[in-house]
Amino acid sequence: MSTYTARLRLALWGLVGVAIIASVVLFVTRPGPVANGIGGGEYALVDDRGGKVDQTMLVGQPSLLFFGFTHCPDVCPTTLSEMAVWFDQLGSDAGNLRAFFVSIDPERDTPELMHGYVEFLGGRVTGITGTPTEIDKIAKAWRAFYEKVPGANGDYTMNHSASVFLVNAEGGFEGTIAYQEDPATAVAKIRKLLGKSA
Amino acid sequence: MKTFRSAFVALALLGSGLAAATHASIAVAAEVTVGDLVIGGGFTRATLPNAPVGGGYLTITNKGSQADRLLSAASPVAGVTQIHEMKMEGDVMKMKELPDGIEVPAGSTVTLSPGGLHIMFMQLKQALVEGTNVPLTLTFEKAGVVEVQLDVGGIGADAPTTHHSEHSPASGHGAHASHAASQQTGLSDIDAIAAMQKQMFDKPDNPLAMGAIVVVGDYAVSGWAQGDTGGRALLRRTANGWGIHLCAGDGLKDAAELVRLGVPEDVSQQLASRLASAEASLDPALVAKFSTFDGVMMVDENLL
Numbered sequence: 001m002s003t004y005t006a007r008l009r010l011a012l013w014g015l016v017g018v019a020i021i022a023s024v025v026l027f028v029t030r031p032g033p034v035a036n037g038i039g040g041g042e043y044a045l046v047d048d049r050g051g052k053v054d055q056t057m058l059v060g061q062p063s064l065l066f067f068g069f070t071h072c073p074d075v076c077p078t079t080l081s082e083m084a085v086w087f088d089q090l091g092s093d094a095g096n097l098r099a100f101f102v103s104i105d106p107e108r109d110t111p112e113l114m115h116g117y118v119e120f121l122g123g124r125v126t127g128i129t130g131t132p133t134e135i136d137k138i139a140k141a142w143r144a145f146y147e148k149v150p151g152a153n154g155d156y157t158m159n160h161s162a163s164v165f166l167v168n169a170e171g172g173f174e175g176t177i178a179y180q181e182d183p184a185t186a187v188a189k190i191r192k193l194l195g196k197s198a
Numbered sequence: 199m200k201t202f203r204s205a206f207v208a209l210a211l212l213g214s215g216l217a218a219a220t221h222a223s224i225a226v227a228a229e230v231t232v233g234d235l236v237i238g239g240g241f242t243r244a245t246l247p248n249a250p251v252g253g254g255y256l257t258i259t260n261k262g263s264q265a266d267r268l269l270s271a272a273s274p275v276a277g278v279t280q281i282h283e284m285k286m287e288g289d290v291m292k293m294k295e296l297p298d299g300i301e302v303p304a305g306s307t308v309t310l311s312p313g314g315l316h317i318m319f320m321q322l323k324q325a326l327v328e329g330t331n332v333p334l335t336l337t338f339e340k341a342g343v344v345e346v347q348l349d350v351g352g353i354g355a356d357a358p359t360t361h362h363s364e365h366s367p368a369s370g371h372g373a374h375a376s377h378a379a380s381q382q383t384g385l386s387d388i389d390a391i392a393a394m395q396k397q398m399f400d401k402p403d404n405p406l407a408m409g410a411i412v413v414v415g416d417y418a419v420s421g422w423a424q425g426d427t428g429g430r431a432l433l434r435r436t437a438n439g440w441g442i443h444l445c446a447g448d449g450l451k452d453a454a455e456l457v458r459l460g461v462p463e464d465v466s467q468q469l470a471s472r473l474a475s476a477e478a479s480l481d482p483a484l485v486a487k488f489s490t491f492d493g494v495m496m497v498d499e500n501l502l
Contacts, residue, residue, distance in 0.1 A: 070246075073253035073319070074284060074312050075291045077246050081354040084458065108250075116248035122458030145290050152295070155278070155320065162291040179286060180313070 041141025048127030234262025254317030277321025429491025
């Protein structure tokens with residue numbers, strides 16, 4: 001065996017090694033319950049009808065996940081009304097797509113309050129609230145930022161992440177829709193999510 | 199065939215015009231001048247049920263040579279009214295009260311708009327309903343106190359609704375509409391609805407054909423065809439008789455869509471199932487015309 005052939009073999013085995021490592025890396029980082037460190041977690045919450053829910057609510061169907069609060073004059077009602085438009089544009093293509101509006105102000109957002117708020121959107125959006133500790137777990141799992149801003153007379157408002165998370169049927173992170181994203185782009189992103197979850 | 203549709207547009211405009219007329223003292227969304235300041239473009243958004251807060255938006259133009267300052271705001275619809283600033287920092291929405299108000303520099307315009315500066319209505323005492331107005335009292339450091347009216351637009355409204363001053367409530371379809379109301383007395387619900395829609399839209403050269411009409415409680419859905427086109431109307435019972443709430447096509451066959459439009463769930467399901475069986479006995483060619491109406495056109499049933 002010439003030195004040249006031996007070197008070539010070594011180089012080829014090296015390439016095989018790189019390929020194996022690459023496929024392992026791809027396997028580990030493929031979209032799943034926890035991709036890019038976003039998603040997953042364990043939490044025990046309640047929906048707007050008072051029913052118990054946990055992290056499995058995001059499994060079994062594609063979902064839209066939005067963090068907000070009802071004492072929100074602009075971003076939250078705007079985003080929820082945009083969601084209604086997306087559902088309208090998708091029509092029957094929306095299939096079993098679900099949408100969750102998670103309160104980051106659980107002290108004020110009771111299930112009853114959330115129910116009336118989301119019911120207007122025709123049962124397509126489920127309101128989620130719970131104890132501050134459990135809300136903090138889902139928010140941290142999804143890297144959703146929120147903070148309380150004290151105002152006068154003990155009143156307060158909330159700063160919070162305004163993006164809508166696209167969640168695949170395994171409960172994994174697939175992407176986001178930005179606040180006031182162009183409706184056509186938003187619907188295209190949802191269609192892509194539905195295609196992957198089909 | 200535009201007859202039915204354009205009549206609906208006229209009615210929708212008229213509905214807003216009437217709403218304006220009920221708040222006669224101040225021009226709606228019109229400009230109001232106080233001292234050197236001109237305030238215009240005032241609007242707010244319809245609130246979701248149970249929503250405890252709302253935002254108010256307007257523009258303030260300072261035509262004078264001295265800066266002024268918006269110090270405070272108040273409205274009877276809210277327990278607390280504040281001046282707020284909202285901004286996006288990356289993906290995060292941040293909101294804060296501006297206790298010192300907003301400066302309006304000489305010769306410039308300050309815009310309060312969604313996503314930015316806004317009037318924050320807190321502890322709302324009532325839902326803000328699309329098509330109505332919200333009075334707002336503004337106090338300026340130099341110009342003093344002024345009351346303006348904000349048009350209530352849709353939940354996602356980005357701008358005030360069109361001004362309606364050119365539409366006189368006494369003209370055209372207004373007379374038809376009130377006439378239609380008087381024709382409904384003594385009739386069954388179905389006959390009253392058919393009579394009202396015919397009264398409004400039937401033309402000798404372009405007759406209106408009514409399809410199935412189903413009534414559940416204070417809600418009804420009717421099919422109609424005129425020439426080559428058609429649609430379905432969602433109706434509500436008002437103090438003055440049946441009025442058209444909105445017009446659409448296939449959506450009004452669907453219980454979920456009716457729920458989304460604000461019809462109670464049990465009523466929606468009954469309406470949808472009764473409509474399906476009623477339409478099954480009609481000529482399929484006629485029913486097909488009911489599906490030709492694109493989108494949803496809001497009409498105010500209270501304009502009767």
